[in-house]
Amino acid sequence: xxxxxxxxxxxxxxxxxxxxxxxxxxxxxxxxxxxxxxxxxxxxxxxxxxxxxxxxxxxxxxxxxxxxxxxxxxxxxxxxxxxxxxxxxxxxxxxxxxxxxxxxxxxxxxxxxxxxxxxxxxxxxxxxxxxxxxxxxxxxxxxxxxxxxxxxxxxxxxxxxxxxxxxxxxxxxxxxxxxxxxxxxxxxxxxxxxxxxxxxxxxxxxxxxxxxxxxxxxxxxxxx
Ligand SMILES: O=C1C[C@@](O)(C(=O)O)C[C@@H](O)[C@@H]1O
Numbered sequence: 001x002x003x004x005x006x007x008x009x010x011x012x013x014x015x016x017x018x019x020x021x022x023x024x025x026x027x028x029x030x031x032x033x034x035x036x037x038x039x040x041x042x043x044x045x046x047x048x049x050x051x052x053x054x055x056x057x058x059x060x061x062x063x064x065x066x067x068x069x070x071x072x073x074x075x076x077x078x079x080x081x082x083x084x085x086x087x088x089x090x091x092x093x094x095x096x097x098x099x100x101x102x103x104x105x106x107x108x109x110x111x112x113x114x115x116x117x118x119x120x121x122x123x124x125x126x127x128x129x130x131x132x133x134x135x136x137x138x139x140x141x142x143x144x145x146x147x148x149x150x151x152x153x154x155x156x157x158x159x160x161x162x163x164x165x166x167x168x169x170x171x172x173x174x175x176x177x178x179x180x181x182x183x184x185x186x187x188x189x190x191x192x193x194x195x196x197x198x199x200x201x202x203x204x205x206x207x208x209x210x211x212x213x214x215x216x217x218x219x220x221x222x223x224x
Contacts, residue, residue, distance in 0.1 A: 032056065152181075
């Protein structure tokens with residue numbers, strides 16, 4: 001079930017694959033947050049849901065809860081499962097070479113790599129965002145950038161870069177986190193962003209400013 005992300009794909013984020021049936025009505029895939037799950041490889045081995053999975057094992061140095069020990073090895077193993085259509089690897093880990101084996105393993109198994117970067121401290125300047133997203137889209141089948149917006153102008157800058165890169169044929173996914181950036185989650189697909197994230201359970205958001213799943217689905221569908 002390879003995920004190509006050639007059109008907008010809505011991912012329902014959860015730490016519990018038992019949530020998948022609840023996600024089906026609105027989501028195109030499930031983002032399995034391995035770093036928030038107790039025994040993620042066992043959960044993956046018994047997964048029999050309909051929706052393809054993005055496996056994410058977010059590092060603690062990038063907003064998640066996974067320590068480095070076995071983190072990338074577990075992602076590589078996740079890529080072997082039939083139900084996993086993509087794995088998410090941090091751009092920083094790809095650029096340092098640490099995630100090279102996991103990326104190659106994903107490639108061997110026909111699993112897409114999402115190369116992601118998160119900036120929780122604010123919104124970098126436009127040149128830096130563009131450069132990060134360009135590098136990410138070279139490493140991955142999709143390059144993803146999430147930034148923390150302090151005001152709507154931050155989201156506007158990110159949307160503008162999203163539009164430029166998508167117009168050049170690059171596959172990108174962007175979102176501005178936080179209240180000031182929330183609308184970007186609904187609007188970014190109009191400008192070419194290929195992945196959106198929303199929690200299955202509204203009380204279990206995986207990033208600041210996320211809409212609940214049904215709301216994001218409706219907003220995206222109405223705007224396009
Ligand atoms: O990278 C992302 C995007 C995200 O941080 C968001 O802002 O929606 C949510 C995460 O679960 C996911 O891995």
